[in-house]
Amino acid sequence: xxxxxxxxxxxxxxxxxxxxxxxxxxxxxxxxxxxxxxxxxxxxxxxxxxxxxxxxxxxxxxxxxxxxxxxxxxxxxxxxxxxxxxxxxxxxxxxxxxxxxxxxxxxxxxxxxxxxxxxxxxxxxxxxxxxxxxxx
Amino acid sequence: xxxxxxxxxxxxxxxxxxxxxxxxxxxxxxxxxxxxxxxxxxxxxxxxxxxxxxxxxxxxxxxxxxxxxxxxxxxxxxxxxxxxxxxxxxxxxxxxxxxxxxxxxxxxxxxxxxxxxxxxxxxxxxxxxxxxxxxxxxxxxxxxxxxxxxxxxxxxxxxxxxxxxxxxxxxxxxxxxxxxxxxxxxxxxxxxxxxxxxxxxxxxxxxxxxxxxxxxxxxxxxxxxxxxxxxxxxxxxxxxxxxxxxxxxxxxxxxxxxxxxxxxxxxxxxxxxxxxxxxxxxxxxxxxxxxxxxxxxxxxxxxxxxxxxxxxxxxxxxxxxxxxxxxxxxxxxxxxxxxxxxxxxxxxxxxxxxxxxxxxxxxxxxxxxxxxxxxxxxxxxx
Numbered sequence: 001x002x003x004x005x006x007x008x009x010x011x012x013x014x015x016x017x018x019x020x021x022x023x024x025x026x027x028x029x030x031x032x033x034x035x036x037x038x039x040x041x042x043x044x045x046x047x048x049x050x051x052x053x054x055x056x057x058x059x060x061x062x063x064x065x066x067x068x069x070x071x072x073x074x075x076x077x078x079x080x081x082x083x084x085x086x087x088x089x090x091x092x093x094x095x096x097x098x099x100x101x102x103x104x105x106x107x108x109x110x111x112x113x114x115x116x117x118x119x120x121x122x123x124x125x126x127x128x129x130x131x132x133x134x135x136x
Numbered sequence: 137x138x139x140x141x142x143x144x145x146x147x148x149x150x151x152x153x154x155x156x157x158x159x160x161x162x163x164x165x166x167x168x169x170x171x172x173x174x175x176x177x178x179x180x181x182x183x184x185x186x187x188x189x190x191x192x193x194x195x196x197x198x199x200x201x202x203x204x205x206x207x208x209x210x211x212x213x214x215x216x217x218x219x220x221x222x223x224x225x226x227x228x229x230x231x232x233x234x235x236x237x238x239x240x241x242x243x244x245x246x247x248x249x250x251x252x253x254x255x256x257x258x259x260x261x262x263x264x265x266x267x268x269x270x271x272x273x274x275x276x277x278x279x280x281x282x283x284x285x286x287x288x289x290x291x292x293x294x295x296x297x298x299x300x301x302x303x304x305x306x307x308x309x310x311x312x313x314x315x316x317x318x319x320x321x322x323x324x325x326x327x328x329x330x331x332x333x334x335x336x337x338x339x340x341x342x343x344x345x346x347x348x349x350x351x352x353x354x355x356x357x358x359x360x361x362x363x364x365x366x367x368x369x370x371x372x373x374x375x376x377x378x379x380x381x382x383x384x385x386x387x388x389x390x391x392x393x394x395x396x397x398x399x400x401x402x403x404x405x406x407x408x409x410x411x412x413x414x415x416x417x418x419x420x421x422x423x424x425x426x427x428x429x430x431x432x433x434x435x436x437x438x439x440x441x442x443x444x445x446x447x448x449x450x451x452x453x454x455x456x457x458x459x460x461x462x463x464x465x466x467x468x469x470x471x472x473x474x475x476x477x478x479x480x481x482x483x484x485x486x487x488x489x490x491x492x493x494x495x496x497x498x499x500x501x502x503x504x505x506x507x508x509x510x511x512x513x514x515x516x517x518x
Binding site for chain 1: 254256257260266267268269270271272273274276277280281282284285288329330331332333334335377379380381382386
C-alpha cells in the first residue's frame with residue numbers, strides 16, 4: 001500500500017472515526033463527502049463504540065496471497081450501536097464459533113504486513129465479548 | 137432510437153488456454169464473428185475486459201485489439217465494470233448503433249486469467265479496497281457472507297446451494313465450449329474442499345481464459361448479413377452500494393432488481409414472458425439471489441423453483457443452459473458477451489442438445505463485484 005494512502009486512512013483505521021450527517025443523522029463509516037442517505041454534505045465527526053454484533057460472517061479458507069498464511073480466518077460484518085457496519089476479521093475464537101448475532105468487542109490489532117520491508121498495517125479486529133482482554 | 141440486432145457471433149472455448157495470449161483470444165472470437173458475415177467494414181469496437189492491467193500487465197486494449205484484428209483505424213474502446221464488463225460493453229455498442237451514430241459495431245469480451253497473476257487478489261480489486269479488501273476478504277468470502285445472510289433470513293441450506301451447481305454442470309456437459317463438460321453429484325459438491333464457509337469449491341465458478349464476440353447492426357440492415365437476426369429488445373443497467381456492509385438487506389441484490397426492472401420496461405415484457413435466461417452464477421448463492429431479484433421467484437423462493445426443476449433444461453424457464461459461469465467457465469470480461477451468445481443460439485434454434493424448444497424471448501444478467509453493478513439484456517427472435 002502506498003504510504004500516503006496509509007497515512008490518509010489513519011483516522012478511520014486507528015480511531016474508528018465515522019461521520020454523522022447533521023441533516024438525517026445517518027452514520028457513514030468510513031466517512032464520506034456526501035451522505036448516502038439524504039445527499040447532505042455536513043457531517044459531525046463521531047468515534048464508533050468498540051463493540052457490536054455480527055450481522056453475517058464467513059471463514060476464509062482460500063485467501064489472497066498475503067493472507068493465505070493465516071487461513072482459515074473468520075471475517076464478519078459487525079454493526080456498532082451507532083448503526084455503522086464494518087468488515088472486520090474475528091480473532092481469538094474458533095472459526096466455527098463466529099456466527100450471525102454474536103456480540104463482539106473491537107480491538108486494535110495488526111491486520112497485515114506487506115512483505116519483508118513494507119508497511120505494517122493496523123486496524124480493528126472483532127473478538128468475542130467473552131474473550132475480550134481490555135476494557136471496552 | 138433504432139432497433140438493433142445481433143447478426144453474428146464468435147467465441148473461443150473457455151478454459152485454461154495456456155497457449156493463447158490475451159490478444160489472440162480476442163482475435164479468435166472477433167474473427168469468427170466477422171468471418172460469418174464476410175468481414176464487413178466496422179464503425180466501432182467495444183471491448184469488455186475487467187483487468188488486463190493486473191492479469192497480464194496490459195492496458196490500452198482498444199488500439200491493441202483493433203491492430204491485431206487487422207482493422208487499425210477503427211475507434212475501439214475498452215469498457216470496465218468488473219465481472220459485468222462484457223454486459224456493459226454490449227450495452228455501449230447497443231446504444232452506439234441505436235443512436236444512429238454507427239451501423240456496424242463489434243462487441244467483444246476477453247479475459248486472460250491463467251497467466252500467473254494472484255487471481256484471488258486481482259478479483260478482490262472489484263470490492264471496496266479501503267473498507268473490505270484491507271481486512272482480507274475475498275470474493276468467495278463476500279458471496280459466502282451473502283449466503284449466510286440468506287440462510288439466516290430464509291432457511292436456505294447448503295443442499296439448496298449445491299443443486300445449483302449440479303444443474304449447471306448437467307447443462308455444461310452438453311456445451312462443447314464449456315470448461316467443465318462433466319456432471320457432478322450432490323455429494324461431490326457438498327464434500328468438495330472449503331473455499332469460504334459455507335461456499336465450497338464446487339459452488340464457485342472457475343478461473344478461466346476466453347473471449348466472446350458479437351456483431352451488432354441496425355435491425356433494418358440485419359438481413360444483409362443473416363436470415364436469423366436476434367433483436368436486442370431492451371437493456372437495463374444499475375449500480376448499488378459498493379461495499380456489502382453498506383447494503384440494508386444483504387440478501388437483496390438491488391442493482392439486479394433495478395437493472396431488470398429497467399430492461400423489462402424497455403422491452404415491454406414481464407418476468408413470466410422470459411423463456412430462457414443466462415444469469416451470473418459466479419457462486420451458487422448468486423444464482424439464487426439473482427433469480428429472486430429478476431422476479432422469477434419471490435424472495436427466498438429460488439431454491440424451491442430450482443428443486444422443482446423449473447430452471448433445468450425441460451423446465452418452465454431453463455436458466456444457464458450454457459452451464460453458466462460454474463461449468464462453462466468465467467473469463468470475467470468475456471462472460472457478459474458469452475451469455476448473449478448462448479441466448480442468440482437458443483433463439484436461433486442452434487443450441488443443439490441444450491435447445492429450449494420454441495424459445496423466442498431470452499434474458500441475460502451480468503453482475504460486477506458483490507452485486508454493485510448489474511446489466512440485463514432482453515433478446516427476441518425476429
